[in-house]
Amino acid sequence: xxxxxxxxxxxxxxxxxxxxxxxxxxxxxxxxxxxxxxxxxxxxxxxxxxxxxxxxxxxxxxxxxxxxxxxxxxxxxxxxxxxxxxxxxxxxxxxxxxxxxxxxxxxxxxxxxxxxxxxxxxxxxxxxxxxxxxxxxxxxxxxxxxxxxxxxxxxxxxxxxxxxxxxxxxxxxxxxxxxxxxxxxxxxxxxxxxxxxxxxxxxxxxxxxxxxxxxxxxxxxxxxxxxxxxxxxxxxxxxxxxxxxxxxxxxxxxxxxxxxxxxxxxxxxxxxxxxxxxxxxxxxxxxxxxxxxxxxxxxxxxxxxxxxxxxxxxxxxxxxxxxxxxxxxxxxxxxxxxxxxxxxxxxxxxxxxxxxxxxxxxxxxxxxxxxxxxxxxxxxxxxxxxxxxxxxxxxxxxxxxxxxxxxxxxxxxxxxxxxxxxxxxxxxxxxxxxxxxxxxxxxxxxxxxxxxxxxxxxxxxxxxxxxxxxxxxxxxxxxxxxxxxxxxxxxxxxxxxxxxxxxxxxxxxxxxxxxxxxxxxxxxxxxxxxxxxxxxxxxxxxxxxxxxxxxxxxxxxxxxxxxxxxxxxxxxxx
Numbered sequence: 011x012x013x014x015x016x017x018x019x020x021x022x023x024x025x026x027x028x029x030x031x032x033x034x035x036x037x038x039x040x041x042x043x044x045x046x047x048x049x050x051x052x053x054x055x056x057x058x059x060x061x062x063x064x065x066x067x068x069x070x071x072x073x074x075x076x077x078x079x080x081x082x083x084x085x086x087x088x089x090x091x092x093x094x095x096x097x098x099x100x101x102x103x104x105x106x107x108x109x110x111x112x113x114x115x116x117x118x119x120x121x122x123x124x125x126x127x128x129x130x131x132x133x134x135x136x137x138x139x140x141x142x143x144x145x146x147x148x149x150x151x152x153x154x155x156x157x158x159x160x161x162x163x164x165x166x167x168x169x170x171x172x173x174x175x176x177x178x179x180x181x182x183x184x185x186x187x188x189x190x191x192x193x194x195x196x197x198x199x200x201x202x203x204x205x206x207x208x209x210x211x212x213x214x215x216x217x218x219x220x221x222x223x224x225x226x227x228x229x230x231x232x233x234x235x236x237x238x239x240x241x242x243x244x245x246x247x248x249x250x251x252x253x254x255x256x257x258x259x260x261x262x263x264x265x266x267x268x269x270x271x272x273x274x275x276x277x278x279x280x281x282x283x284x285x286x287x288x289x290x291x292x293x294x295x296x297x298x299x300x301x302x303x304x305x306x307x308x309x310x311x312x313x314x315x316x317x318x319x320x321x322x323x324x325x326x327x328x329x330x331x332x333x334x335x336x337x338x339x340x341x342x343x344x345x346x347x348x349x350x351x352x353x354x355x356x357x358x359x360x361x362x363x364x365x366x367x368x369x370x371x372x373x374x375x376x377x378x379x380x381x382x383x384x385x386x387x388x389x390x391x392x393x394x395x396x397x398x399x400x401x402x403x404x405x406x407x408x409x410x411x412x413x414x415x416x417x418x419x420x421x422x423x424x425x426x427x428x429x430x431x432x433x434x435x436x437x438x439x440x441x442x443x444x445x446x447x448x449x450x451x452x453x454x455x456x457x458x459x460x461x462x463x464x465x466x467x468x469x470x471x472x473x474x475x476x477x478x479x480x481x482x483x484x485x486x487x488x489x490x491x492x493x494x495x496x497x498x499x500x501x502x503x504x505x506x507x508x509x510x511x512x513x514x515x516x517x518x519x520x521x522x523x524x525x526x527x528x529x530x531x532x533x534x535x536x537x538x539x540x541x542x543x544x545x546x547x548x549x550x551x552x553x554x555x556x557x558x559x560x561x562x563x564x565x566x567x568x569x570x571x572x573x574x575x576x577x578x579x580x581x582x583x584x
Contacts, residue, residue, distance in 0.1 A: 022147020051109025
């Protein structure tokens, strides 16, 4: 949740700090009517932020929204600052409109992401993260109001000038960057790429938001020390206590608290599980409506539709290889929380950690050293949707993160490419866990990329590939291919990596929304929901034949084939 927290906190600081500094200046100049205008503006902003957030989420021209509002906010703020500098009281109604504009242009985005987190994903972790980050910004604004009331006029005025300089500069860069993204400027694509680090999601752009409170506060302290040092001492002690309390709150509500689950206990004796595991077997999520619903289960590969053994571990997605596995879990309630656990060959929990969003895909390399996890997250992307995917590679020995695919360098036709809307998902590994394939989504299209973990590099290979799965002999990629214009309509297709030719699977013509698993070099496994039921079955289809597909494992999904009875000893970081 780190990205979501930092971005929301940045937006919150940009929304509330200008109001706090303006209020403090009006109070110092004794412009009572103007202060009333600010109060009315805040009240209106609180009412319209939710509807504005919904409209913003539905819009396909979000960059135009942001550019237009930023330009208007910049012009309005320059007007308001000139009035304050001249000690001239602004009309209350006009200042109310400025307040609504300054606040709502940021809180509408916070509201849009909050709505997705609370009502679509129902993620408690995301809701707490957004709420704590918003409270942090509001708390910083309140802290400044309290502090400004105890400063002498010189210190307060100096701090206000520093804030205006920083905020107007940030707002100007924001307006320029978003205008380039909205293609309103000449050479917009080049300018947008050049200003990306300084934009609202860029590293430097977010850092400036923290400087909006830090630099004015330090300036005020320095100015006050020259006049009345004793007035600063009590504030410094109180501020230190507040900073410590705020830090503890952030850690508690952010990623600092480990919500470790209890160690999983097998539903059947371990010796029975190990006896079945002496021969090749298949693991899957049990979807039958009974006491073992949602539980990781296993069956013999020789008779997958026969006897199954529940492990007692609840799983939404599962992957396993060479004695190491990943289970992605969901704890459902009013809010839903998610976590990943690493398991060994005896299905004991080795490590666990919270996930940033709802489980989508997971895979483990055949040598058991590296795993991949894809989740849906809120506030992670900056495209038309407030939620996107996040794909990380993990060390299967410890659970440590080895890399986030968005941080890898992506190359196409010898040129490095980068986009704000880059999303990666559906990792599949080769025999060498250092190399893998995945899907890149950008600009409304999907691409197959080949990755190198050691070099942190991705190479675009082919267009139109989603959720790839590499065959055991590493000759073919099975994937889901969008057909027609209907949203969410996919067919299973196969890509020959040597010739880059693709063909649809003729033995399966239904809509398949899954990352397929290879049973062998000629057979594919995938989950299909039953008509009018929440139960899914695992089906098998053959390549190069018109023989219809058939059910292989009833009441199951997320199959992972374990071909070797014994795995690698102790996976290690590559």
